[in-house]
Amino acid sequence: MSSPEPRAPEPLDRADSRFRADDTLAGALRGFLDRVRAGDLGMLPVLVGLVLISVVFSILNPVFLAPNNLVNLLFDCATTGVIALGIVCVLMLGEIDLSVGSMSGLASAIIGVVWINLGLPLPLAILAALLTGALVGLIYALFYIRLGMPSFVATLSGLLALLGLQLYLLGATGSINLPFASSLVRFGQILIMPDWLSFGLALVPGILIVTFGLRTSRARAAKGLSPLPVRLMWAKALGLTAALVLAVWYLSLGRGIPWMFALFVLLAVVLDYGLRRTQWGRSMFAVGGNREAARRAGIKVNQIYISAFVLCSTLAAAGGILAASRLGSSSQQAGTGDVNLNAIAAAVIGGTSLFGGRGSAWSAVLGIIVIQAISNGLTLLNLSSSLRYMITGAVLAIAVIVDSLARRSRVSHGRG
Numbered sequence: 001m002s003s004p005e006p007r008a009p010e011p012l013d014r015a016d017s018r019f020r021a022d023d024t025l026a027g028a029l030r031g032f033l034d035r036v037r038a039g040d041l042g043m044l045p046v047l048v049g050l051v052l053i054s055v056v057f058s059i060l061n062p063v064f065l066a067p068n069n070l071v072n073l074l075f076d077c078a079t080t081g082v083i084a085l086g087i088v089c090v091l092m093l094g095e096i097d098l099s100v101g102s103m104s105g106l107a108s109a110i111i112g113v114v115w116i117n118l119g120l121p122l123p124l125a126i127l128a129a130l131l132t133g134a135l136v137g138l139i140y141a142l143f144y145i146r147l148g149m150p151s152f153v154a155t156l157s158g159l160l161a162l163l164g165l166q167l168y169l170l171g172a173t174g175s176i177n178l179p180f181a182s183s184l185v186r187f188g189q190i191l192i193m194p195d196w197l198s199f200g201l202a203l204v205p206g207i208l209i210v211t212f213g214l215r216t217s218r219a220r221a222a223k224g225l226s227p228l229p230v231r232l233m234w235a236k237a238l239g240l241t242a243a244l245v246l247a248v249w250y251l252s253l254g255r256g257i258p259w260m261f262a263l264f265v266l267l268a269v270v271l272d273y274g275l276r277r278t279q280w281g282r283s284m285f286a287v288g289g290n291r292e293a294a295r296r297a298g299i300k301v302n303q304i305y306i307s308a309f310v311l312c313s314t315l316a317a318a319g320g321i322l323a324a325s326r327l328g329s330s331s332q333q334a335g336t337g338d339v340n341l342n343a344i345a346a347a348v349i350g351g352t353s354l355f356g357g358r359g360s361a362w363s364a365v366l367g368i369i370v371i372q373a374i375s376n377g378l379t380l381l382n383l384s385s386s387l388r389y390m391i392t393g394a395v396l397a398i399a400v401i402v403d404s405l406a407r408r409s410r411v412s413h414g415r416g
Contacts, residue, residue: 046350046366049395053370057377064377067254074251074261075188077372079323080339081264084346084364085271086315089308091347092275092288094356095151097140097309100316100343102162103133105335107320109169111184112176112330122184126321133317136162137310144309145302151309159340167332175331178324188325192256198248201262206241209233260322264365267315271361280307289357319343338389342371345396354400370395 057064083100090097107129114125136158143149170176178185210233217227251257275281286294287304295301324330348354349370350363371392378388 046363046370049349050366050370050373053373053377057373057380061377061380063380067251069254069376069380071192071251071255071258073369073372073376075258075326076376077368078258078260078264079319079326080342080371081319081346081364081368082267082322083316083319083339083343084350084368085267085361086312087343087347088271088352088359088361088364089284090151090312091344091352091354092284092356092359093305093308094288094354095144095305095308096155096344097151097312097316098155098340099136099140099158099162100312100319101335101337101339102159102166103136103313103316103335104320104323104339105332106162106166106169107133107317108324108330108334109166109176111321111324112178113169116176116178116330122182129317129321130314133314134310137313138306140313141306141309145305163336166335170330170332175329177329180328184321184325185328188260188322189328191259193259193262195248195252195256198252198257199245202244202248203241205244206237209237209240213237260326263322267318268361268365275359275361280304284308285357288359316343338392341389341392341396342368345392346371348400349395 054065063069083104087097087100110129110132111125114120114128115122140151140154140158143154144151167174180186213230213233217230217233221227248257275284283294283299283304286297286299287301291301294304320335323334327334346367347359347364348367350360350365350367352359352363352367374391374395375388378391
């Protein structure tokens with residue numbers, strides 16, 4: 001009696017059944033609902049909030065969704081949004097930088113003093129502002145690493161010191177006007193991307209999703225693992241492409257997409273790649289999740305803290321440069337008011353956790369769009385700034401509550 005043929009071994013892939021089940025829209029929906037119940041909300045709350053804000057303000061004032069008004073909103077998003085990208089980095093480590101507003105104001109002052117008062121070339125002034133930001137971030141990191149000074153205290157001290165330095169540089173006049181015809185001011189006020197380039201860039205994300213998805217699927221198959229769900233990959237790519245093309249088309253009915261906003265998105269793409277695709281990014285998540293475990297795993301924790309604080313302060317300086325270009329001047333008001341609030345709120349509202357270990361560059365993008373949409377809508381309704389502060393504070397409180405509840409749900413789900 002012959003023995004039965006030995007069965008081929010199954011691929012050693014625990015996610016095999018999940019991939020097969022999720023290769024349908026119904027399976028993907030079930031997986032999404034399971035993640036939500038487990039507390040992994042992702043960017044769902046901010047997307048729902050953005051839709052509600054758009055519907056409410058468009059009903060109260062149809063001008064809100066007018067193409068040119070949305071173009072102005074994108075201009076305003078870029079300045080504080082760049083600062084929020086840096087805030088994402090420090091929040092992922094469970095730290096904070098309260099001086100980003102003052103740092104942006106100081107960078108704005110440096111642009112005016114070095115470029116206009118001293119007569120040096122604009123690129124040199126921009127470099128001086130960015131290097132100042134990097135130096136300030138390095139000082140914060142050294143205070144934290146060497147002296148054990150909490151980032152809250154160090155950056156609060158920096159807020160006052162940087163504000164004082166800004167006032168000192170601007171002097172008695174308190175303001176330095178920048179040439180309206182200069183490339184910097186034109187970049188912040190009137191320069192718009194050509195429509196052909198905007199539509200071309202709208203196709204890029206979908207192409208990248210398919211390209212990297214197929215490459216990953218082939219690599220998994222070569223290792224005997226289950227391939228990624230191809231139909232869902234194509235659906236995601238086509239859906240995102242359709243949404244981006246529609247957005248570009250609608251904005252092109254007005255002035256189009258500002259170059260300043262394109263720069264903001266480019267910085268978000270670079271940061272997103274760094275966080276998700278590099279060893280540095282994986283180390284950021286690990287240190288934010290559990291510093292001691294990361295240290296025992298061989299991660300150079302101190303270097304991660306230095307990189308986060310330096311990057312945060314440098315991006316704050318970049319935001320100050322963009323603010324100077326947007327306003328056409330370097331003034332004592334730059335970086336004051338609600339800049340700090342909006343930058344930190346944008347990162348948190350977008351989904352970056354205050355407890356560390358979780359965040360995304362795109363959270364800053366979505367978060368600042370929500371905040372600027374609220375500000376823009378209330379301005380169109382001719383409501384006072386006091387109401388804007390209260391509403392923004394309420395939205396921030398809701399975002400923190402959602403983050404806390406989601407974190408508690410993930411912990412309990414993990415124990416279960």
